[in-house]
Amino acid sequence: xxxxxxxxxxxxxxxxxxxxxxxxxxxxxxxxxxxxxxxxxxxxxxxxxxxxxxxxxxxxxxxxxxxxxxxxxxxxxxxxxxxxxxxxxxxxxxxxxxxxxxxxxxxxxxxxxxxxxxxxxxxxxxxxxxxxxxxxxxxxxxxxxxxxxxxxxxxxxxxxxxxxxxxxxxxxxxxxxxxxxxxxxxxxxxxxxxxxxxxxxxxxxxxxxxxxxxxxxxxxxxxxxxxxxxxxxxxxxxxxxxxxxxxxxxxxxxxxxxxxxxxxxxxxxxxxxxxxxxxxxxxxxxxxxxxxxxxxxxxxxxxxxxxxxxxxxxxxxxxxxxxxxxxxxxxxxxxxxxxxxxxxxxxxxxxxxxxxxxxxxxxxxxxxxxxxxxxxxxxxxxxxxxxxxxxxxxxxxxxxxxxxxxxxxxxxxxxxxxxxxxxxxxxxxxxxxxxxxxxxxxxxxxxxxxxxxxxxxxxxxxxxxxxxxxxxxxxxxxxxxxxxxxxxxxxxxxxxxxxxxxxxxxxxxxxxxxxxxxxxxxxxxxxxxxxxxxxxxxxxxxxxxxxxxxxxxxxxxxxxxxxxxxxxxxxxxxxxxxxxxxxxxxxxxxxxxxxxxxxxxxxxxxxxxxxxxxxxxxx
Numbered sequence: 001x002x003x004x005x006x007x008x009x010x011x012x013x014x015x016x017x018x019x020x021x022x023x024x025x026x027x028x029x030x031x032x033x034x035x036x037x038x039x040x041x042x043x044x045x046x047x048x049x050x051x052x053x054x055x056x057x058x059x060x061x062x063x064x065x066x067x068x069x070x071x072x073x074x075x076x077x078x079x080x081x082x083x084x085x086x087x088x089x090x091x092x093x094x095x096x097x098x099x100x101x102x103x104x105x106x107x108x109x110x111x112x113x114x115x116x117x118x119x120x121x122x123x124x125x126x127x128x129x130x131x132x133x134x135x136x137x138x139x140x141x142x143x144x145x146x147x148x149x150x151x152x153x154x155x156x157x158x159x160x161x162x163x164x165x166x167x168x169x170x171x172x173x174x175x176x177x178x179x180x181x182x183x184x185x186x187x188x189x190x191x192x193x194x195x196x197x198x199x200x201x202x203x204x205x206x207x208x209x210x211x212x213x214x215x216x217x218x219x220x221x222x223x224x225x226x227x228x229x230x231x232x233x234x235x236x237x238x239x240x241x242x243x244x245x246x247x248x249x250x251x252x253x254x255x256x257x258x259x260x261x262x263x264x265x266x267x268x269x270x271x272x273x274x275x276x277x278x279x280x281x282x283x284x285x286x287x288x289x290x291x292x293x294x295x296x297x298x299x300x301x302x303x304x305x306x307x308x309x310x311x312x313x314x315x316x317x318x319x320x321x322x323x324x325x326x327x328x329x330x331x332x333x334x335x336x337x338x339x340x341x342x343x344x345x346x347x348x349x350x351x352x353x354x355x356x357x358x359x360x361x362x363x364x365x366x367x368x369x370x371x372x373x374x375x376x377x378x379x380x381x382x383x384x385x386x387x388x389x390x391x392x393x394x395x396x397x398x399x400x401x402x403x404x405x406x407x408x409x410x411x412x413x414x415x416x417x418x419x420x421x422x423x424x425x426x427x428x429x430x431x432x433x434x435x436x437x438x439x440x441x442x443x444x445x446x447x448x449x450x451x452x453x454x455x456x457x458x459x460x461x462x463x464x465x466x467x468x469x470x471x472x473x474x475x476x477x478x479x480x481x482x483x484x485x486x487x488x489x490x491x492x493x494x495x496x497x498x499x500x501x502x503x504x505x506x507x508x509x510x511x512x513x514x515x516x517x518x519x520x521x522x523x524x525x526x527x528x529x530x531x532x533x534x535x536x537x538x539x540x541x542x543x544x545x546x547x548x549x550x551x552x553x554x555x556x557x558x559x560x561x562x563x564x565x566x567x568x569x570x571x572x573x574x575x576x577x578x579x580x581x582x583x584x585x586x587x588x589x590x591x592x593x594x595x596x597x598x599x600x601x602x603x604x605x606x607x608x609x610x611x612x613x614x615x616x617x618x619x
Contacts, residue, residue, distance in 0.1 A: 013122030035158035094297030131419030300423025317411030363408030
């Protein structure tokens with residue numbers, strides 16, 4: 001049986017709508033997709049039994065808000081019941097919510113296709129560490145699933161699974177879901193307190209939240225959210241934000257009513273910006289922040305009110321991540337000066353003295369610059385949330401404290417102890433910057449706020465002022481021009497099936513082009529040399545001579561005459577979509593340079609895609 005799914009550690013995805021139309025809003029998935037869902041669930045159930053040595057593991061199951069989610073869930077639940085698992089079904093749940101709740105059970109299975117178009121769907125698998133399976137384990141699952149689908153008896157076997165569980169057993173799970181949903185919401189809120197406060201002791205957490213609330217009493221802050229019918233409509237946002245002193249104003253908040261494209265990139269953040277603009281025009285000057293989550297609610301990029309220009313503006317994904325890295329790194333210092341050193345959580349994060357950040361390969365050089373200022377080590381993995389999470393854990397095992405990590409190319413952030421992106425973590429990183437300000441204690445000692453700490457660390461004290469705004473904060477970040485991942489020019493379709501061979505051909509073309517144009521590269525762009533780097537899983541290899549690393553990431557790093565990295569071009573076949581992704585990052589407000597280097601990269605990839613081995617040999 002052909003399953004048609006793109007399988008990766010980040011999730012298994014395909015168009016599940018029966019019609020095969022990526023924009024179909026129908027709930028019908030058809031017989032074959034029902035069978036595929038059943039086999040996928042059986043594969044995970046068998047994996048869990050072997051790994052846990054337990055015939056009845058407890059698993060949390062939930063869906064995002066896509067129209068096909070309920071039908072896939074029915075097939076998955078029948079399969080898990082058939083296999084004897086104990087199931088806690090949550091219904092519609094945000095990805096960070098089910099992953100927080102999963103820490104109380106054995107594993108989770110989440111039905112979602114994240115930011116993909118509405119008719120897509122898929123499945124994510126994970127254990128009780130709160131993240132998806134690492135690549136090494138995901139490969140075992142994939143191999144087992146593909147073997148099941150290749151069996152000549154696959155369809156009959158899937159049908160036998162589906163018919164073995166009656167509707168009454170299924171209805172019990174649906175009826176019990178309200179109870180488990182409430183448990184999940186409570187677990188998620190408690191866990192979010194730890195993520196935001198950076199400490200697990202409730203009394204110490206209250207110090208952080210009291211500082212936020214105290215500031216908001218005199219300077220109210222309204223947060224607007226374009227829910228776009230996502231899973232976050234059924235999560236904690238509407239209760240959690242007001243509990244911390246914020247005013248929360250959501251719209252498009254009906255679960256499943258997806259009113260526009262799902263991916264939270266600038267072209268879709270305009271709805272949130274327009275809502276903020278109207279509220280400001282109507283006299284609500286407290287409207288300063290907005291966000292829009294994707295369908296599974298693990299990613300939410302930011303819109304802010306720029307007092308200097310009098311308009312609501314989206315913050316590009318790479319800049320959102322840079323802002324969060326700066327914010328959490330500065331907050332870490334503030335927390336070390338203001339929190340009790342008795343907390344075991346605090347000790348675990350700060351006793352080692354070595355701090356690191358883990359990012360994906362195409363994350364902007366902005367992060368390198370910020371890490372330099374804080375004295376933090378930076379490590380890169382291949383694209384894929386699982387790769388970044390596993391790299392962070394690897395570094396913790398090596399003795400590093402890793403407070404924040406993520407994929408700058410996609411925006412959002414993962415803040416320890418979470419293992420998944422979360423718009424609340426992103427939002428509160430910014431809220432802490434805005435609200436925790438300088439304070440003089442009863443003994444006359446000045447305790448600097450996170451933004452003051454950043455200005456000092458980055459040699460920008462001249463930019464610090466007491467009445468700073470988010471626009472002032474953004475003005476202190478390193479300036480780079482970076483291709484947006486959702487732009488048409490960032491996505492290519494290539495014919496060459498073997499992407500490693502495509503990179504080999506690209507390497508031949510690039511080296512020839514470089515030799516012919518290196519004087520121009522230095523004169524026009526200030527680029528004196530280049531170096532190739534590859535990423536596969538959690539491993540980055542610098543200065544490689546062989547650019548064929550299969551389906552991994554390839555980056556060409558460019559250095560100036562002082563041997564300081566100032567730009568890069570990057571490429572990688574997508575693990576969740578049938579496309580080839582490219583990107584350019586260039587220091588400064590240099591749109592013309594970024595576009596030029598990206599066009600150069602594009603032309604070489606297209607030429608390599610059209611060449612055969614004989615043509616390559618002639619170069």
